[in-house]
Amino acid sequence: MQAILVAQAAPPALSPLTRRIPWPLLPVADRPLAVIALEMLVRAGCRQAFVYPGPYGGAIEAALGDGRRWGLQLEYLPSGGAEGPAQALRALRRRLVETCLLLPAGCLLDLDLAAALAAHAASESPATAVLHRAGEGIAPCPVRLSDGRVVALDAAPGTGELYSLTGAYLFEPGALQPVAAGAPFDLDGDPLRKLVAQGALAGYVEPGYWNPLQTVAAYQQAHIDWLQAAEARAGSGAAPRIRRARVEGRRVAPGIWVGPYALIHPAARLTPPVCLGQGCQIGRDVELGPNVVVGPGALIDDEATVRDSIVLAGTYVGRLVNLEHRIACRSELIDVQTGQSVRVMDSFLLADVSPGTATEALAQAVQRATAGLLLLMALPLMAVLALLLLLTVGRPVLCGSPRVHRQPDGEERSFSLLSLRTRRADGRRTWLGGWLERGQWRWLPSLWNALRGDVRLVGVKPLSPVEAAQVTEEWQEQRYQCRPGLTGLWYVQPAGAGDLVQVLVADAYYVATRTWHGDLALLVQTPLAWWRQVRRARA
Secondary structure, eight states: OEEEEEOOOOOGGGHHHHTTSOGGGOEETTEEHHHHHHHHHHHTTOOEEEEEOGGGHHHHHHHHTTSGGGTOEEEEOOOOSTTTHHHHHHHHTTTOOSOEEEEESSSEEOOOHHHHHHHHHHHTOSEEEEEEEOOTTOOSOEEEEETTEEEEESOOTTSSOEEEEEEEEEEOGGGGGGGGGOOOOOTTSTTHHHHHHTTOEEEEEOOSOEEOOOSHHHHHHHHHHHHHHHHIIIIISSOOSSTTOOOSSEEEETTEEEOTTOEEOTTOEEOSSEEEOTTOEEOTTOEEOSSEEEOTTOEEOTTOEEESEEEOTTEEEOTTOEEESEEEETTEEEETTTOOEEEOOOTTTEEEOOHHHHTHHHHHHHHHHHHHHHHHHHHHHHHHHHHHHHHHTOSOSEEEEEEEEEOTTSOEEEEEEEEEOOBOTTSOBOHHHHHHHHHTGGGGGGHHHHHHTSSEEESBOOBOHHHHTTOOSHHHHGGGGSOBEEESHHHHSTTOSSOHHHHHHHHHHHHHHOOHHHHHHHHHHHHHHHHHHHHHHHO
């Protein structure tokens, strides 16, 4: 069996969550959805899978890597364009030589894959849709079955028992022929309608758990169901709704899991089910539970109360704060029932305490001090260059290039990146200006921007307003989780910084994998990258 994990754009109702976290990487009891899906494939004996990252680009690849940690070999398919996954599926047609599972990365599906494969083989159909009995709260797109075949999509109520498409499909390589026409491919539309019209789409009804995660309320319910199933597996006697549910960490009491390095004050009161992630801190007289998940690195301060809520990784909940039926994501608070969100500006109530934030002030101070030292060392050279430019250009030698960067809270910040002026008023470049541009010496004054705090020494690329207007996809916007820098992966990578798409891919990967020692390595690699670019400019 071959497998394709497909990531698609998140439903609008999840936007308060997916603005920060890609849909397939949303954690359920600290386990990302895509990881849950990969583990299901491994249990079924799958050792190779293709991944279509959809609108999340490098963020998915950075999170899943090459798959070795699960004993899988992952290969990433090209994404983007109006055709969506159709382009990737067409590229795979010659490589799919056996039954293939198309699995959505953004839902929680407890699929009995062995039973599904057996039903698919018995149907002798080119494709089989994995269905679930339609019920309250299930996503639309109901279908009707007859003799094991799907006979109607978008079936009307009252026409017999209805089922919901889960987004998972088993198909033979020949079933992809309708994709070859080049039309956009909807997993729940074309070419399924053609298969239904031909009576060639079988249906397998999965009796296990399925949650399409279309709303914030459904997301919270997934946590509750997962914890209850994990407790049932641990020996509570009830049959687990999710057969393979497990929670990272140690089960210290019935319904209570604690991750490694978590600190819990002895006066804290926990009412199961409760799941505490790695490295979280629970203060004095805190009341947690029931139905509470606290993500890794989160901090619940003294006398806070959290019930029927989720506190995502890296979130600080202040003293005496009362959370009920809420999801706390850094400084954002989401109402589970309405899906509405508010940004809490008071850091004493709700704030970001992610691992990077805890050392951000120190890192910024170190980078400013380093920038100041470099600026001091470069002052004699800049003074000579400024004098020569004043004689050749004949006007102020400093100029500013407009740059914009969106803050994580959505506010757009503008600044001018300083540089030496290399052209006369009529636009003609002087011999000295040409030398400065080819050698990139004109950017020496931008060290003042780093000293002032406009940029970091290492970060994402500072974009001009025209470039920033082209950042439209969700995976591209991940770059805004980090501040711009004078150098970074976008600068030192061999492809160079000329292609904006390559720059955005590099920035997304950098944000997802950034560490302080990685920043130091990029800073050390910068002189060699500069020399390569200077040689190319002279060639």
